[in-house]
Amino acid sequence: MAKMYYNNDINEGVLKEKKIAVIGYGSQGHAHARNLKDSGFDVVVGVREGKSFDQAKEDGMTVASVKEASEQADVIMILLPDERQKKIYNEEILPGLAAGKSLVFAHGFNVHFDEIKPPADVDVFLVAPKGPGHLVRRTFEAGAGVPALFAVYQDVSGNAQDVALAYAKGIGSARAGVLETSFKEETETDLFGEQAVLCGGTTALVKAGFEILVEAGYQPELAYFETLHELKLIVDLMYEGGLSGMRYSISDTAQWGDYVAGDRIIDAGTKDRMRELLSEIQSGEFARGWIQENEDNRPQFDAITEKEEAHQIETVGKKLRDMMPFVNQR
């Protein structure tokens, strides 16, 4: 069994004496900054002027430019979009990254794929929550937490692991469990998980199910409830009790259907294609493609986003969610 760290295993004192710069105030940034502040740490948010800057101010955070925050802090957590990190790091963070400081990431992408090459005289580690930033904040406020991975890439001070664990505790992740990994393992598994299962695999499965039902003449609203809305309720049961816990709550008819149909949908061919995705991630092919797409100003990303947002499941779903005030809409 992997070694797990929980609140009682971690002494956060080592981070209490330091100033933490959270660079970026988006999905992860706002959650880390607010959770750390609520946990009693000294936090400055580094962002450019605009939406995030205004939001951070409204949330009562101390806010500075990326450059100023990086100069002021001992621990610099980069929570900028992966594809923009290299440029901002070189221009605005590196000048303030004096010897003895800590450079931190929530995803190993830029270090693992050699886009960012940190100086030799700083600690480098990652603390990567295994969940969306908005849930990192929401679960923290509810007294719970999202599990996280940590990995030490460079340990100049000799206490990089202690600082990483204290950070993970500060954002609430040690309430759920913190697991040690490497930059390589975190980067490759995170990319695989989001592509094959959590995002790519799931959205494709949901859309396919919705399209098949609508195509066959069933009502789109019903198809939305069946393939998207109810998925959350089923996944909540998996979150609470694993696959067996979910199967305890569903009917025996559904359980039998699960057993006889599941492998016909996700078959050996699907697993072969998952292996293909994994090897493209491992070889760096996926990363090179994503970096190139950004250098070209995201033509495919923008075109696909436009098409996806116009999909019937989105228009139907929006109307149905508007009638459910208890659903926290984005």
Ligand SMILES: NC(=O)C1=CN([C@@H]2O[C@H](COP(=O)(O)OP(=O)(O)OC[C@H]3O[C@@H](n4cnc5c(N)ncnc54)[C@H](OP(=O)(O)O)[C@@H]3O)[C@@H](O)[C@H]2O)C=CC1
């Ligand atoms: N999203 C998630 O839940 C997860 C993300 N991660 C990792 O966390 C990191 C951050 O991702 P995520 O939270 O999704 O990022 P977001 O896209 O949600 O947030 C990006 C933030 O960066 C700011 N920003 C963008 N460009 C600049 C710039 N040129 N100068 C200053 N600030 C800028 C944005 O500000 P503005 O409003 O001005 O654009 C915004 O505050 C990534 O490494 C990602 O892989 C890891 C686990 C989960």
Ligand SMILES: CC[C@](O)(C(C)=O)C(=O)O
């Ligand atoms: C699943 C997507 C994710 O890896 C995450 C929320 O953990 C991301 O990069 O946003």
Ligand SMILES: [Mg+2]
């Ligand atoms: Mg992830």
Ligand SMILES: [Mg+2]
């Ligand atoms: Mg990810």
